[in-house]
Amino acid sequence: MTTPLDLDQLQSFCAIADCGSFTEAARRVNKTQSAVSMQIKRLEERLGQALLSRDGRTVALTEYGDALYARARRMLRINAEIMDVFSDGDLKGSIRFGVPDDYAVRLLPVILSSFQRTHPKIVVDVRCQPSEELLDGMKKGRYDLIVFTQGTNHEYGEMFRTERMFWVASHGGQALATEPLPIAGGLHCCWKENAVEVLNRIGRDYRIAYTSSNAMAIASAVLTDLAVGFLPESALQPGMRVIAEDKDLPRLRDAEIAIMRASHAYGGIYDALASHIVASMGNLDGKDSLPMAAE
Amino acid sequence: MTTPLDLDQLQSFCAIADCGSFTEAARRVNKTQSAVSMQIKRLEERLGQALLSRDGRTVALTEYGDALYARARRMLRINAEIMDVFSDGDLKGSIRFGVPDDYAVRLLPVILSSFQRTHPKIVVDVRCQPSEELLDGMKKGRYDLIVFTQGTNHEYGEMFRTERMFWVASHGGQALATEPLPIAGGLHCCWKENAVEVLNRIGRDYRIAYTSSNAMAIASAVLTDLAVGFLPESALQPGMRVIAEDKDLPRLRDAEIAIMRASHAYGGIYDALASHIVASMGNLDGKDSLPMAAE
DNA sequence: TCCCGATCATCAAATTTCGTGATGGAGAAG
DNA sequence: CTTCTCCATCACGAAATTTGATGATCGGGA
Numbered sequence: 009m010t011t012p013l014d015l016d017q018l019q020s021f022c023a024i025a026d027c028g029s030f031t032e033a034a035r036r037v038n039k040t041q042s043a044v045s046m047q048i049k050r051l052e053e054r055l056g057q058a059l060l061s062r063d064g065r066t067v068a069l070t071e072y073g074d075a076l077y078a079r080a081r082r083m084l085r086i087n088a089e090i091m092d093v094f095s096d097g098d099l100k101g102s103i104r105f106g107v108p109d110d111y112a113v114r115l116l117p118v119i120l121s122s123f124q125r126t127h128p129k130i131v132v133d134v135r136c137q138p139s140e141e142l143l144d145g146m147k148k149g150r151y152d153l154i155v156f157t158q159g160t161n162h163e164y165g166e167m168f169r170t171e172r173m174f175w176v177a178s179h180g181g182q183a184l185a186t187e188p189l190p191i192a193g194g195l196h197c198c199w200k201e202n203a204v205e206v207l208n209r210i211g212r213d214y215r216i217a218y219t220s221s222n223a224m225a226i227a228s229a230v231l232t233d234l235a236v237g238f239l240p241e242s243a244l245q246p247g248m249r250v251i252a253e254d255k256d257l258p259r260l261r262d263a264e265i266a267i268m269r270a271s272h273a274y275g276g277i278y279d280a281l282a283s284h285i286v287a288s289m290g291n292l293d294g295k296d297s298l299p300m301a302a303e
Numbered sequence: 304m305t306t307p308l309d310l311d312q313l314q315s316f317c318a319i320a321d322c323g324s325f326t327e328a329a330r331r332v333n334k335t336q337s338a339v340s341m342q343i344k345r346l347e348e349r350l351g352q353a354l355l356s357r358d359g360r361t362v363a364l365t366e367y368g369d370a371l372y373a374r375a376r377r378m379l380r381i382n383a384e385i386m387d388v389f390s391d392g393d394l395k396g397s398i399r400f401g402v403p404d405d406y407a408v409r410l411l412p413v414i415l416s417s418f419q420r421t422h423p424k425i426v427v428d429v430r431c432q433p434s435e436e437l438l439d440g441m442k443k444g445r446y447d448l449i450v451f452t453q454g455t456n457h458e459y460g461e462m463f464r465t466e467r468m469f470w471v472a473s474h475g476g477q478a479l480a481t482e483p484l485p486i487a488g489g490l491h492c493c494w495k496e497n498a499v500e501v502l503n504r505i506g507r508d509y510r511i512a513y514t515s516s517n518a519m520a521i522a523s524a525v526l527t528d529l530a531v532g533f534l535p536e537s538a539l540q541p542g543m544r545v546i547a548e549d550k551d552l553p554r555l556r557d558a559e560i561a562i563m564r565a566s567h568a569y570g571g572i573y574d575a576l577a578s579h580i581v582a583s584m585g586n587l588d589g590k591d592s593l594p595m596a597a598e
Numbered sequence: 599t600c601c602c603g604a605t606c607a608t609c610a611a612a613t614t615t616c617g618t619g620a621t622g623g624a625g626a627a628g
Numbered sequence: 629c630t631t632c633t634c635c636a637t638c639a640c641g642a643a644a645t646t647t648g649a650t651g652a653t654c655g656g657g658a
Contacts, residue, residue, distance in 0.1 A: 009333045010570035012314050012382045015307035030635060038304045043617050045636060050616095055389045062635070064625050072389070079385050083378045087307045090374050094350040094367070275305035325606060338646050340607060345645095357606070359654050 015087060017051040018080040020044045024060060025077050026166060028067050036274055081166075088283035092126075100129030101277045106145060106154035109136035110223035110243040111265075119288045123281065130277050143268070152273040153281060158264040165266030166282075168290040171240040173202075173260035175251040181233035184251065190217030192226050192235035202261045203238045210258060265289075310382060312346040313375040315339045319355060320372050321461065323362050331569050376461070383578035387421075395424035396572045401440060401449035404431035405518035405538040406560075414583045418576065425572050438563070447568040448576060453559040460561030461577075463585040466535040468497075468555035470546040476528035479546065485512030487521050487530035497556045498533045505553060560584075 023033035024044070034044040052059050059073035069077060107116060112134070120132060137145065139156040146154055158165060177184045191214050193203065207214050217235040220226055223243060230237040231247050240263050244250065251257055267282055318328035319339070329339040347354050354368035364372060402411060407429070415427060432440065434451040441449055453460060472479045486509050488498065502509045512530040515521055518538060525532040526542050535558050539545065546552055562577055 009314075009331065010386065010574065012310035012379065013385065015310050019304075019307050031633080036304065040618060041635075042619075042637080046616080049636080055385075056391075057389060065634075067635090075388055076385060079381050079388075083381050084307065086374050086378050086381075090308065090350075090371060091305065093370055093374075094352060279305065326604080335647060336606075337608080337648080341645075344607085360605075362606090 013054065014047075014051070015083065017047045018076075019084060020047045021051060021059065021073075022077060022080050022084060024048065024067060025069055025073065030067065032271075035271055085283060085286060088279045089287065092280050092283055095280065097126065097128055099127055099277045099280055102131035102133055103273075103277060103281055104133045104135070104150065104152045105281065106135050106137060106142040106151045106156075108139050108142065108155065108157060108223075110240065111155065112136040113223065114242055115289055119285060122288070123284045126284075127277075127280055130280065132281065146268060146270065149270065151270060153267065153269050153278055155265060155267055155285065158266045165268040166286075167264050167266040168286045168292065169265040170292055171242060171263040171265060173238055173240055173263055174244065175236060175257045175260070176230055176239050176244065176248045177236050177251055178231050178233040179247060179249045181249075183230075183233050183236050188213035188215045190215055190235040192216075192218035192220075192229040192237045206258050206260060212257070308349065309342075309346070310378065312342045313371075314379060315342045316346060316354065316368075317372060317375050317379060319343065319362060320364055320368065325362065327566070331566060380578060380581060383574045384582065387575050387578055390422075390575065392421065392423055394422055394572045394575055397426035397428055398568075398572060398576055399428045399430070399445065399447045400576065401430050401432060401437040401446045401451075403434050403437065403450065403452060403518075405535060406450065407431040408518065409537055410584055414580060417583070418579045421579075422572075422575055425575065427576065441563060441565065444565065446565065448562065448564050448573055450560060450562055450580065453561045460563035461581075462559050462561040463581045463587065464560040465587055466537060466558040466560060468533055468535055468558055469539065470531060470552045470555070471525055471534050471539065471543045472531050472546055473526050473528040474542060474544045476544075478525075478528050478531050483508035483510045485510055485530040487511075487513035487515075487524040487532045501553050501555060507552070 020033060020037050020039070023036045024030055027033055027036070030044050030048075031041050034041040037044065039047075048060065055072070055076070057072040058070050059076060061068050061070050061073075116134070120134070123130075123132065135145075135151075142151065142154040142156050145151050156165065158167060183190055189207070189212055191203065191207075193216070204214070218226070218229040220229075226237050227239070227243070227245055227248075229235050230239075231245070236251070236257075238260055239248075267285065269278060269282070315328060315332050315334070318331045319325055322328055322331070325339050325343075326336050329336040332339065334342075343355065350367070350371070352367040353365050354371060356363050356365050356368075411429070415429070418425075418427065430440075430446075437446065437449045437451045440446050451460065453462060478485055484502070484507055486498065486502075488511070499509070513521070513524040515524075521532050522534070522538070522540055522543075524530050525534075526540070531546070531552075533555055534543075562580065564573060564577070
């Protein structure tokens with residue numbers, strides 16, 4: 009036989025990878041910094057490879073660390089799933105949960121209702137805001153757990169889904185042919201940056217015709233032919249026309265959806281919600297995105 | 304936080320589920336029987352549910368045990384995968400590996416060559432035989448690890464793939480229209496049973512026209528219109544015509560492909576090969592595979 | 599029916615493992 | 629240059645686990 013790895017070590021390892029710090033990770037897993045340090049030491053000894061490169065201030069994953077991370081995450085997800093199955097609805101408490109409003113409309117109702125069914129005693133207090141504001145609110149301690157779009161903001165979070173971004177216009181509308189191109193998007197929307205960058209690259213003139221932090225407002229701006237918008241796949245609505253990529257406008261970068269938690273929001277009800285969300289809408293789950301054996 | 308489960312306990316748990324015995328499981332995981340017993344006790348305490356029902360002689364999974372087994376197996380698979388990635392070809396030894404010859408033809412070469420690439424120091428000694436004989440050879444200690452088709456033989460193994468079974472005939476042949484229906488199959492082929500049963504059910508007369516333990520021979524019997532055969536999806540060959548189900552012949556039961564190991568063949572190189580096979584050709588990976596409580 | 603063999607649970611002792619708090623060194627910021 | 633933060637390390641003590649022995653239970657064979 010060979011004794012299996014220690015999930016506790018892997019949890020610490022993932023925590024470090026997520027937040028880039030031993031000290032912070034230690035807080036998250038309720039241990040002292042030295043305990044975490046030794047766990048990693050043992051893990052590295054066990055696997056015979058350096059997993060984390062400590063260059064002075066910053067802690068980063070090595071190639072091997074990368075390969076491990078993806079798999080460790082999968083294991084921890086399953087672990088959370090098990091704990092979830094066995095906590096027969098006896099979990100209770102409340103969670104202050106934030107989500108960008110474009111997701112709220114479509115995906116959220118089904119996800120939360122099925123969660124409510126399995127965890128009737130957990131009250132989920134939902135607030136919808138743009139990602140930027142969610143992150144801000146998180147910093148101020150107003151959320152326990154948020155789903156947000158990892159954009160330019162270099163915030164760490166556990167990524168669990170990528171989403172195609174599309175340029176959309178109304179059916180039969182003129183907006184696309186207008187010069188300069190009228191575009192619509194959230195003011196702080198982290199996708200705007202990519203959209204603008206893409207437009208600059210192809211030298212297309214544009215103007216921001218409409219801005220709102222409310223996704224519904226953007227959608228209606230598009231539907232009424234006020235402007236061309238850029239939306240994630242799951243926010244597309246009937247009546248919208250997706251603009252073929254490379255035809256008029258180049259393809260946008262995929263959006264990366266991640267979960268972020270307050271430092272106290274680990275384990276118990278928080279894991280239950282997080283794993284439920286990941287299981288329901290995660291899409292990069294299956295195999296690991298990347299690396300096989302390193303070099 | 305909440306400390307994750309102990310993979311070591313889960314390993315013992317799965318071992319028990321696989322072989323239906325604490326004592327035997329203890330041997331497999333290199334522990335004493337009492338250690339295993341206490342591990343399960345702790346695991347059950349931790350999850351707050353009975354996982355194994357001990358009715359006198361027999362040990363069986365409870366409903367909760369069932370739910371756990373599938374997930375624990377997934378975790379252990381990932382664990383093996385990790386160990387595999389990190390054992391940089393420093394694993395060495397030889398494995399006596401058996402596989403039914405119908406699989407050997409198509410899938411085996413690619414699987415084994417990629418295995419050879421990542422584990423150059425492991426010598427895989429392949430022998431091809433029908434499942435029945437593989438099981439027999441396993442009992443006699445002639446194999447370390449086999450892939451076989453779980454049929455009527457109530458042998459426990461870790462199932463990792465199901466395969467559609469098809470009735471096949473040659474293109475433009477007469478065999479299908481012949482009365483009684485001439486069929487071809489391995490003598491001890493565990494699928495034959497199902498095929499015959501299906502024919503009896505619809506009252507179709509048949510005769511066994513051709514029998515051989517060599518899959519190639521069966522295939523050529525079909526191709527030369529000597530008989531109608533029944534083959535797994537991955538043994539289909541160009542020139543064969545799949546008979547639409549429910550038209551002339553009812554659908555066959557899916558074949559269940561499983562891995563079985565000798566009692567010493569756990570850990571190290573054996574895990575490496577087993578996890579490679581499962582990763583390469585497993586198809587019921589994602590969600591749970593079935594637990595195989597052996598009575 | 600009675601005994602034997604095998605199986606699983608339990609116990610206390612021994613051992614191993616693990617976490618803690620303190621300490622030290624190294625790098626970054628002021 | 630000093631100070632702060634961060635990670636590694638150490639020795640000690642606590643906790644968890646394994647062990648070997650023992651007991652209880654169940655089936656099979658005589």
